[in-house]
Amino acid sequence: MPKTPLTFTLNDGEVAVFVDPGASLIDVLRRGVGDLTPKQGCAQGTCGACTVLIDGKPHLSCLTLAETVEGRRIDTTAGLAGGPNLHPLQKAFMEGFSAQCGFCTSGMLMASKALLDRTPNPTRDEVIEAISGNLCRCTGYEPIVDAILSAAQQGGAR
Amino acid sequence: MTIHKGRGFACINYPIGMNLGGDPAQALVHSTPDGKFMVALSAIDLGQGMKSVTRQIAAETIGVPVEDVYVDTADSDTGPHDMGSFASRGTHRVGNAVIRASAEARKQMMEAAAEELEVNAADLDTDGKGNIHVKGAPSRSITVAETAIAAQFKQGRTLAGRGIFLIPPSEANPETGEQTPVTCFAHAALVVEVEVDDETGDVEVTAINSAYEVGRALNPKLVEQQLIGGAWMGVSHALYETTEPYYPARDHGPEDFNTYLMPGPGQIVPHHIAVLERPAEDAPFGGKGPGEMCANPVLPAVANAVYNAVGVRCDRLPITPEKVLRGIRANGGARPKGRA
Ligand code: FES
Ligand code: FES
Numbered sequence: 001m002p003k004t005p006l007t008f009t010l011n012d013g014e015v016a017v018f019v020d021p022g023a024s025l026i027d028v029l030r031r032g033v034g035d036l037t038p039k040q041g042c043a044q045g046t047c048g049a050c051t052v053l054i055d056g057k058p059h060l061s062c063l064t065l066a067e068t069v070e071g072r073r074i075d076t077t078a079g080l081a082g083g084p085n086l087h088p089l090q091k092a093f094m095e096g097f098s099a100q101c102g103f104c105t106s107g108m109l110m111a112s113k114a115l116l117d118r119t120p121n122p123t124r125d126e127v128i129e130a131i132s133g134n135l136c137r138c139t140g141y142e143p144i145v146d147a148i149l150s151a152a153q154q155g156g157a158r
Numbered sequence: 159m160t161i162h163k164g165r166g167f168a169c170i171n172y173p174i175g176m177n178l179g180g181d182p183a184q185a186l187v188h189s190t191p192d193g194k195f196m197v198a199l200s201a202i203d204l205g206q207g208m209k210s211v212t213r214q215i216a217a218e219t220i221g222v223p224v225e226d227v228y229v230d231t232a233d234s235d236t237g238p239h240d241m242g243s244f245a246s247r248g249t250h251r252v253g254n255a256v257i258r259a260s261a262e263a264r265k266q267m268m269e270a271a272a273e274e275l276e277v278n279a280a281d282l283d284t285d286g287k288g289n290i291h292v293k294g295a296p297s298r299s300i301t302v303a304e305t306a307i308a309a310q311f312k313q314g315r316t317l318a319g320r321g322i323f324l325i326p327p328s329e330a331n332p333e334t335g336e337q338t339p340v341t342c343f344a345h346a347a348l349v350v351e352v353e354v355d356d357e358t359g360d361v362e363v364t365a366i367n368s369a370y371e372v373g374r375a376l377n378p379k380l381v382e383q384q385l386i387g388g389a390w391m392g393v394s395h396a397l398y399e400t401t402e403p404y405y406p407a408r409d410h411g412p413e414d415f416n417t418y419l420m421p422g423p424g425q426i427v428p429h430h431i432a433v434l435e436r437p438a439e440d441a442p443f444g445g446k447g448p449g450e451m452c453a454n455p456v457l458p459a460v461a462n463a464v465y466n467a468v469g470v471r472c473d474r475l476p477i478t479p480e481k482v483l484r485g486i487r488a489n490g491g492a493r494p495k496g497r498a
Contacts, residue, residue, distance in 0.1 A: 046415035097383040100205030128423045135415060138205050140390025141423035143383060 008069045010035065011079025019066045026050045026061035029076065037077035037106045041135070048134030051107035052076050058114040060133075077106040080113070089113060092151035093144070100138035107134050112148045121152055159357035162494050163364075164467025168459035169347035172451035173340035174441075175247030180324040183247075184238035185255040187216060187263040189317035191310040193288070193303030195220055195263065197229045200237035201252040206449070207380040208248050212256045214376060215442050219260035220267065221284025222302055238320075246344065246449020249376065253442030254323035262319030270309040270317060271300050342438040344446045345371040348389075350459040354467040356492040359479030361464055363393050363427045366456070371434040373446030378433065381448055385431050388452020393427060394420045395453065396460035397476050469493025 003018035010033060017032045024043075029035045029052070041047035043062045050061040053075035080087040086094070089109050099105040108131055115122055115130035122130070127148045136144060175181045186198040197216045203209045209229045217224040231237070240252065264284075271290040272279035275298060283293050284302075291299035309315045328338040348368035354361050366389055375381040398419040401412060412418035437444020457475060465471050469492065470485030486492050 042415055044414060097379050100207075100383065100387060102205060128426075131423055135420070135422075137391075137420075138387045139383065140387045140426065140429075142386060142390075142426045142429075145423055145426065 004067055006066060006070055008071060009073040011075055021067070023066045024062055025052070025059075025064040025066045025069060025074075028066040029061060029074070035076050035078050039103055039106055041103065041107075046135070047104075047107075048111065048131075049104055049107040051110040051134065053110055053114055056114065056117060058111050075110070075113070077109050080109060087113070088154050089116070089148065089151045092147040092154070096143050096147035096150065098139060098143040098147040104134055104136040104138075108136070108144055112151070115148070116152055120155075122149070124149065159355065160492065162354045162356060162467040162492055164352050164354060164463040164465070164494070166350050166352070166459045166461065166463025166466055167347070168350075168455040168457075168462060170345065170451050170455040172246060172344045172346070172449070172454070174245075174250045174342050174344060174438075174446050174449070175325065175340060176245045177325050177328060177339040180327060181241055181245075181247060181251055182322055182324045183240045183251040183255040185212075185252065185259040185321040186238050187220070187256070187259040187319045187321070189263065189267070189306045189309075191306055193222075193301065193306035194226045194228065195222060195260075195317075197227060197256060197259070198237050199229065199231045199252060199256070200234045200240035201231055201248055202243045203231055204243055206243070206248065206384060207377060208243065208252065210380060211249055211376050211445070212252055215253050215256045216260045217286075218443065219257050220264045221286055221290075223286065223288055226288065226302070244450075246447050246451065248449070249373075249445045249447030250342070250438075250441050251323050251325075253376075253445060254440070255321040257442050258321030258323065259319040260321070262321070263317055264319075266309075266315065266319070267302065267305055267317045270313055270315055271305045273313060274300050274305060274308050341440050342373070342446055344373065344448070344451060346451055346455055348455050348459050350456065350463045352460065352463040352467055354464060354482060354492075356468055356486055359481070359483035359486070361397055361460070361477055361479070361482060362425075363397070363460060363463075366393075366427055366429040366459075368429065368455075369432040369434060370448060370451075371436050372448045373441050374435050374437040374444035375433050376443060376445040381433055382431060384448045385433075385452050386429055388448070388450075389427070389429050389456050390421065392453035392456025393425075393460065395475060396457045397421075397478075400476050400478075466495045467492075469495055 006019050007016045019028050026038050038052050038061050039049040041049035045060050045063045051058050052061045111131050127145050189195050201208050213227045213229045217227045268279045268282050284290050288302050289299050330337040351365040438446050472481050
């Protein structure tokens with residue numbers, strides 16, 4: 001089947017790839033571009049591990065057709081840190097021991113980044129709501145919620 | 159409709175590791191020419207902190223900064239043998255193997271340094287900051303990096319160590335059946351508070367108070383994180399998770415994360431933890447490890463709390479609203495047991 005050319009912005013860089021028609025965005029990111037930060041937990045839209053931002057809004061990259069992101073901007077965890085400086089959310093997750101196996105972490109970071117970008121000082125309930133599409137099997141969620149709130153206090157929107 | 163409050167208690171004696179075939183763990187340690195140490199294991203870090211804790215143990219034993227130790231748990235094809243990450247055995251079994259391997263590597267490091275400083279190895283000590291010095295004369299010193307370079311390029315010597323930890327097999331006494339299958343136990347006790355709705359059968363855990371005795375907490379934050387996460391999983395098993403059919407038939411059973419129930423971030427339970435440290439004699443720096451018992455005692459405590467709240471004894475998990483309601487109906491109504 002002929003491939004389709006696709007260009008988009010990924011964390012400030014321009015990406016141009018050929019994709020199979022019908023390919024999911026996560027496949028293109030992981031296999032086509034080599035950005036392994038979005039994780040595939042379920043491939044059916046129920047775990048949130050594959051969350052990326054498309055034009056600033058959280059999307060499940062396993063359910064997103066790659067061709068729909070033509071010309072748009074994708075943010076993944078790979079673009080969070082500025083050089084050696086971790087994003088305030090990454091720092092808060094690290095300091096709060098908010099990851100064990102880490103499989104959910106990338107999706108949690110992107111879902112919470114989307115929240116803090118539009119709501120810099122969220123309430124606890126807003127944080128819970130923002131990550132309620134993201135499953136975590138290890139932490140019991142509390143360290144994650146606490147980390148997001150603490151990142152917000154430290155000016156987490158960046 | 160009435161909400162009934164209940165409180166349930168459970169405690170646990172948890173054997174660390176198992177004794178089938180000695181439950182062995184191996185570790186190999188070697189230095190790179192720049193004086194960093196590499197620990198090779200096949201024990202797997204699932205997120206419980208295997209890498210962090212073995213790194214601390216190796217650094218402490220060799221006498222170098224923790225930053226100068228790397229732990230590689232890459233591959234059971236190429237690494238030294240290990241039984242696996244289960245039975246709460248990681249810290250104890252693997253940690254002990256790492257101590258042995260690290261002690262051998264330290265001995266070689268001290269001998270190499272002694273040769274460079276022209277002193278007796280027994281007169282040397284490490285400062286834990288990357289230096290080796292003559293006891294009582296800190297100015298007569300050599301860095302670990304210089305020692306490793308000298309060993310590698312001048313003395314032709316490796317700074318390496320091998321370690322294995324094996325539990326001596328314990329046969330059952332044919333007369334009494336007595337056996338010593340494990341060498342140390344960890345312990346915990348916890349109290350769970352619930353609210354049970356006698357109209358819907360819904361059970362909500364409202365608080366957990368626990369005390370865990372895990373030997374020395376080698377990394378207190380990792381211990382706490384495991385206890386919090388494990389208790390969440392215990393609540394999840396007690397009240398939600400099952401692959402068995404719900405109603406009315408197998409086709410209605412859960413198939414994926416949409417239908418397999420688990421508590422989410424909206425059901426966070428306040429959990430107050432007291433960690434008691436009673437170092438075990440045969441444990442690495444006294445650490446037994448929390449492991450599986452983070453989750454286990456939560457289940458009976460929840461079941462006891464439900465009984466305390468409405469008088470329903472559920473002996474099958476999970477304790478679903480259906481089971482609670484059937485129990486209440488069979489008893490002719492909620493029968494709160496009062497404060498025990
Ligand atoms: S992988 Fe996309 S939601 Fe699970
Ligand atoms: S840290 Fe393991 S799933 Fe969240």
